Amino acid sequence: MKIQEVFDLYVKSDKKQSSLKAHKGKIIKYISFIGNQDVESGLDEGLLRKYIIEDEKFQPKGKYDALLNFYNFYYVEVLNVSKREVPFFPIDSKELESLESKEKRKPTYYVKGFNFNCLFEDRHYEHLNNHGAALAVKASLALALSAGYDSGEMFPTNREHESAMKMNDIFIEEDYIKVRNFSSQSTVPFIIIQGKNAEYIKEYYKLRESYPIKKKWQQSLFIANTWRTNELNFDSKIAQNGIYIPHDLVSYMLKYISLKEGHPNPLITDLRANMVLHSLYNTKGSALQDIIELYGFPPYVKQAFEKYCMTTARDKEPIFSVLSFDSIQSEDNNNVNEKKKVESRINVIDSLVRDSVKVKKLKEVYNNSCQICGEQITFINEISYSEVHHIQPFNKQHNGIDDKSNMIVLCPNHHQIFDMGIIAIDPENPQRILHVDSKNPLHQKILFASKHKLSSTHVRYHYENIFLTLRNRLLEISEQGIH
Ligand SMILES: [Zn+2]
Structure with missing residues (x-):
């Protein structure tokens, strides 16, 4: 039996036309891809794999669903095999899932040299007929493009919006804007925004301050409804899109502008990757x-x-x-x-x-202060400085690890002498400092600050291999001096 014949039966059999509508096109493409051959060989693993997984037009899930449906139809309806005995479809759905998630995670990029200013051009916003809505979109785009904000940080995904950006995360200065840094991987608390992006945010901020926000749950948020939904309903396309919250409006505008600028894939969630x-x-x-x-x-x-x-x-x-x-x-x-x-x-x-x-x-835990003497070295503009020492040195010779249980925060002075092995942490009491010279005031002094736990292995390593080695050498030298 030829695969085209099975397909004709498949088309006739679908009474509600429901699954057929979704799958038909993909099955037709498959048949034109492999040619009208015997159905047995046409549904073999190699061909299915080529079409579903290796084909350039990468939408594996849709193609998989369509062909799985067709495959089951062939066995159950044409060959009268009971559902339980249908042989396994040659492609594993798990393999597909991993492909799908890979595909999803790939952002869409604008071409090199793309001018992001076009996202802000007034001509794209005219059809909104609403100044407040246009400003809110521009401020959101400016935040994504200059401070790396994503939609989950700017807009609450539901009414539990504790983590979303608030009015008091933004500080307006004369020449720049300071916004809270939401990135959990950074310890830079604020991001400075200047230039045009700052202007868009400023302009919206002014409006936002004076605009009466009706919805209670939006009142503390920065990006809120600075328009009434019915004011946007002049345009049937907008009404159709059901734009009730800022997130929807920004998504809609990104789609709209991307299409106008000739980019078929809108950059809805990819703005900061593009930035x-x-x-x-x-x-x-x-x-x-x-x-x-x-x-x-x-x-x-x-x-x-x-x-x-x-x-x-x-x-x-x-x-x-x-x-x-x-x-x-x-x-x-x-x-x-x-x-x-x-x-x-x-x-x-x-x-x-x-x-x-x-x-x-x-360093933040200790506010940049030395754990031995408490000193905090400060430069201009309240920028302070400290150093972190790996107790068991973090290099090939000593093989220490890069973990905070192996780290101590020190001023440059104490860093130097710790490094040399003149002082050590006492392995019997990790709160206590030892000095090679037992008469030195630092000897057996308690640490000024100790807010994190040190690993006894690393402390002992430094004590035995660096501190004791130095002390023994010093003792040798002083004994030679006596003789
Ligand atoms: Zn110090």
């Missing part, structure tokens, strides 16, 4: 350090960086200026190697970021 990618393009990669400082290395930064590496690999541009990765230099230029290079770059950056965030968080 990261385009700042890498504009600075030839040297913005990476600032980006990581502000946002850490979450998936959207990682993906944008990956995209940047892939698109610039052939240009031979320097990827970034300061970090260097000796281990991944390679002259090979084929695609697999490029991919591997990108992956290893990402891994290296990932671990660098994790480390620096750990260190920063620990």
Whole structure:
């Protein structure tokens, strides 16, 4: 029996036309893809796999559902096999799930050189017929593009909006705006926004302050309904879209503008990934350090960086200026190697970021004060400075780990002498300092501050391998001096 004949039966059999409507097109495409051959060979694993998984037009779930339905029809309705005895469909749905989630996580990117200012052009907003609505959208886009806010941070997803951005997360200054940094991977508390983006936020802020917000649950939020829903109903398309809350309006506007600008895939959730990618393009990669400082290395930064590496690999541009990765230099230029290079770059950056965030968080716990003397070194503008020492040194020779149980926050002075082994933490009492000179006032002094637990293994390692080694050598030397 030919596959086309089975398909004709399938079309006739569907009384309600329900599943057929959704699947028909995909099955027709499959048949034209494989040709009209015997149904047995036409439903074999290799062909199904090619069409569902390896085909360029990547919508595996839809194709899978359509062909699974057709497959079951063939066995149950045509061959009269009982439902229980239908052989397993040759493609595992779990394999599909992992493909789906991979596909979903890939953001949509605007082309290199794209001018984001077009998202703010008045001509796109005219049809809204509402100034307050236009300002709210522009402020939201400006926050996403300059401070890396995503929709979950700007708009409450439901009425439990404790974590969403509030009026008091924003500070309006004369030349700039300060907004709270929502990134959990960063210890930079505020982000400074300047230029046009700041103007859009400022303009909306002014309106927002004086606009009476009717809905109680929106009253403390920054992005709220600065329009009445019925005011937007002049446009039937808007009414059709049911725009009742800011999130819906912003999504709608992004779709609308993307289409007007000739981009079929709207950037609804991808604005900040685009912001990261385009700042890498504009600075030839040297913005990476600032980006990581502000946002850490979450998936959207990682993906944008990956995209940047892939698109610039052939240009031979320097990827970034300061970090260097000796281990991944390679002259090979084929695609697999490029991919591997990108992956290893990402891994290296990932671990660098994790480390620096750990260190920063620990410094925050001690407010940048030395755990031994309590000193806090302050520069101008209330910027303070401290150093973090790995008790069992974090290098190949000593093999210490990068964990806070192996870290101590010190001033530069005490860092130096701890490093040398002149002082140590007492392994018998991790609150106590030991000094190689038992007459020194630091000897057996209790730590000024100790707010995190130290690992006894690391403390003992430093004591035995660094502190005692130095003390024994010093004793030898002083004995030689006596003789
Ligand atoms: Zn100190």
